Amino acid sequence: MGNSKKIALALIGLILGTSLVACDDGRSGAQAAAKQLASAVAGLDLRPVAFDGRASDVANDQLNQVFKALDPVKPSVEAGDLKLEADTARFPLNYSWKIDSAEWKYTVSAELRKSGDKWLTVWSPGLLVPDLAEGEILSKSTQTPQRADILGAQDVQLVTYRPVVNVGIDKPQLGGADPADAATKLAKLVGIDPAAYVQQVKASGPEAFVPAITLRDTSSRSVTDAQIEAIPGGRAIADKLPLAPTRSFARAVLGTVGEASAEQIEKSDGALTAGDVIGTGGLQQQYDAQLRGTAGTVIRVQRADLTREEIQAAPTDPRRTVFEIPAAPGTPLKTTLDPKLQQLAEDTLVGVKPASAIVALRPSTGAVLAAASGPGSNGYNTAMLGQYAPGSTFKVVDSLAMLRSGFTPDSKVECTPTLTVDGRKFKNAEGYPEESLGSVTLRDAFAHSCNTAFISVRDKVSQAQLESAATSLGVAVEAPKLGADAFLGSVPGEAKGTEHAAAMIGQGTVLMSPLSAAIMAASVAKGAPVSPVLVLNPDAAQAASPGASEAAGTQPAEGAAPSSTVTAEAPAQTAEKPVTKAEAASLADMMRAVVTSGHAGFLADVPGEPVGAKTGTAEFGDENPPKTHAWIIAAHGDLAVAVFVEEGGLGATTSGPLLKKFLVAAG
Structure with a gap:
């Protein structure tokens, strides 16, 4: 072999050697750690991830507390391009959540630190939600739009929100009175089965308001607030419900409206939640989606220990909104009924x-x-x-x-x-x-x-x-x-x-x-x-x-x-x-x-x-x-x-x- 050929081979070896060293700067390990983190977050299980500054099981518990309100939804998470600087690597984590009919997307910045031959994830609550602080979690609430009216000829309101009173026993206001005795008196006053209502009152918690009946709040109402409140714990709480002019008016044609039952909620595949008002029978059921509209969803960041009372008492909402699907009101149903x-x-x-x-x-x-x-x-x-x-x-x-x-x-x-x-x-x-x-x-x-x-x-x-x-x-x-x-x-x-x-x-x-x-x-x-x-x-x-x-x-x-x-x-x-x-x-x-x-x-x-x-x-x-x-x-x-x-x-x-x-x- 000639000298020139030996020199050429030596140069090639030097170049290849240099390339191999350059590739072995830790990038592949960092990329593997980034991918593992993305996969672990998507699975809502951080226990396989090694952290710098937090035990894996503690970080995992925190993740589950933060995302608990979104259960059973899990995010899709992908690690973006990695930037490597000596023993530190930074990369974006791109989140995508399927929330009801919409997609909530956001990106956070993640950091890896090399310790020996391992890449550790630097713990921060901000890995989960942008700017999330220690002690904060997500909350999810539903905003139900007002149900649309059913209209008659010349757009006269047939079914619209009319005043009602929810009559029941407010247990915190019983004082020392016997709950069973109070429930019996109220049941007899409003004409419902006393034995069944007594059982309801007994079975409910000490802070509960136990509804007995909902009455139209009209001047001709047969039971007055004074009669109700004369019974220990008796309360008449003002409300409004979608109602026809009278209880019997076109009832078989129009149908009725009430809170969704446990069975209806279960069959709705997540479309209904407790407290939702839906139609039963007639046009109310047939056109329920048109009349009900689409509920809105709000996801907020709040302190984990924030109570409902504190939220209601605060001059401004102590929570911050991070994602919102606006509620879409229902469309009134127009009919020809005179x-x-x-x-x-x-x-x-x-x-x-x-x-x-x-x-x-x-x-x-x-x-x-x-x-x-x-x-x-x-x-x-x-x-x-x-x-x-x-x-x-x-x-x-x-x-x-x-x-x-x-x-x-x-x-x-x-x-x-x-x-x-x-x-x-x-x-x-x-x-x-x-x-x-x-x-x-x-x-x-x-x-x-x-x-x-x-x-x-x-x-x-x-x-x-x-x-x-x-x-x-x-x-x-x-x-x-x-x-x-x-x-x-x-x-x-x-x-x-x-x-x-x-x-x-x-x-x-x-x-x-x-x-x-x-x-x-x-x-x-x-x-x-x-x-x-x-x-x-x-x-x-x-x-x-x-x-x-x-x-x-x-x-x-x-x-x-x-x-x-x-x-x-x-x-x-x-x-x-x-x-x-x-x-x-x-x-x-x-x-x-x-x-x-x-x-x-x-x-x-x-x-x-x-x-x-x-x-x-x-x-x-x-x-x-x-x-x-x-x-x-x-x-x-x-x-x-x-x-x-x-x-x-x-x-x-x-x-x-x-x-x-x-x-x-x-x-």
């Missing part, structure tokens, strides 16, 4: 013992003005979810099918006392006038509701034609703009023999709700199919599937389920053949005849525009004589109404007076 008509409908039903309903619509717009379910419905939304045989109100559908088969209101039909189909005997309602038997016009048969006359034309009107006529009138058709769960009617397209004969008088497998009956009347008044509207600004993610015919199975535990056991068919998407103005005019003519010459003459003196109506009585159950549903529908100017009583005798005599009372008062 508060005066809704209250009138409820007042009209107040003395009716069976399940009952009044539904009022505006034919020109489809707006649902009232959907009242009576006290006998026991909280169930009979008005919108009930599934019942509509009885002779369905003759409106029959008549449309007959008009399309060549009949006119003046066509003659045969009204006989009875008619037998495949061995089953059909008859007219009790007390049917003999002078209206025989060969009569379709108008007269409709006005007096001759069952046999309509059944007699069953061979000229198929079941499929009945189904088509029903959809023409908005019955059994989806309601994409309703915005609430409802049963919209069911008219099967196939039925033979006695089943088809029964359908001709609104029985058998034909089902309607008071809402769908009102839609039918509204479609006649408008001269076109009416699609009902209740919610004007639904959140698309929460809007009900249009016209969910299975909705009748969703009654609350306390509710009275519909009497029908017939399986309802799903509604059609649209009307097969919309009713025409000419067809509707003929139907309106026959509905007017029910008032002028039929058995709804009691409506003749209702002030204002002429009233057109149709009564209905539908037998149900196995009793002899059978129980009956009582129906009446009416059109009065730009108002369509259906009145229903589940066990009500005849439609004319039971539901008719309720309808008249409603129409006269409605003006």
Whole structure:
């Protein structure tokens, strides 16, 4: 080997040697220590980390105290570029926390110090949160926005915050009084179970306020503050809650609001916490997220020993905010309910013992003005979810099918006392006038509701034609703009023999709700199919599937389920053949005849525009004589109404007076 080659190799060796020395300045060890620290913090376990100035287990305990309020969330932590100066290394620790729906990011500066051949982490609380001092921790609080209102027609507040008082025993104010005795007295005063309340008071801690009942704070409140406070420990604490004008106002439609239960909180996957107010039933539940808005979150740094009392007493907040997600208020839910008509409908039903309903619509717009379910419905939304045989109100559908088969209101039909189909005997309602038997016009048969006359034309009107006529009138058709769960009617397209004969008088497998009956009347008044509207600004993610015919199975535990056991068919998407103005005019003519010459003459003196109506009585159950549903529908100017009583005798005599009372008062 030549000298020049030896020199070259020696130079290469020198260069390589120098490079190796340069790489062995401790950077790799420092980088490993930095990575280990980042991993340990991310896992919320500092015990594997060697510290300069703090024992690992002590540092670990401090970390867990600092971050305890954020449990069970853990941060993502990464070590940034390392700067090495002799035996000291500095690098950024980049934190990222997933807090609710947001990301909290921050960076702190970390320092390593070399001790022998090991790199130790220099302890500082600032490793965890920027500028954190010894003895400080994080706190997390939720800021719940005020729940949005539910509005009615012309944006009148239906549900809004109204004053209440939370009545209960404040145990620190008992003095030497017997808690059980005080609890018993208060329970009797406000009308709750004394034994259960005594147990609640006994089971609660010595500093607790034990709520007994929440009362509306009105001038007519039956229990006064003086009566409450005369009981040892008794207190009435003023508050506000989202409430309708009265306890019963549209309750089945609107739903209620209250604190989330432990079960609801558990099922919410962290969306709900103790004390959160949520909707139960009706629109309050369906549109809960829209009404509730989004809670805000505030993360603060504070002294570990800071008490709530000290925070409240301080002239300025002794905590400092390090991260905040602003609360987003809920959006008011706009509905078409007319508060005066809704209250009138409820007042009209107040003395009716069976399940009952009044539904009022505006034919020109489809707006649902009232959907009242009576006290006998026991909280169930009979008005919108009930599934019942509509009885002779369905003759409106029959008549449309007959008009399309060549009949006119003046066509003659045969009204006989009875008619037998495949061995089953059909008859007219009790007390049917003999002078209206025989060969009569379709108008007269409709006005007096001759069952046999309509059944007699069953061979000229198929079941499929009945189904088509029903959809023409908005019955059994989806309601994409309703915005609430409802049963919209069911008219099967196939039925033979006695089943088809029964359908001709609104029985058998034909089902309607008071809402769908009102839609039918509204479609006649408008001269076109009416699609009902209740919610004007639904959140698309929460809007009900249009016209969910299975909705009748969703009654609350306390509710009275519909009497029908017939399986309802799903509604059609649209009307097969919309009713025409000419067809509707003929139907309106026959509905007017029910008032002028039929058995709804009691409506003749209702002030204002002429009233057109149709009564209905539908037998149900196995009793002899059978129980009956009582129906009446009416059109009065730009108002369509259906009145229903589940066990009500005849439609004319039971539901008719309720309808008249409603129409006269409605003006």
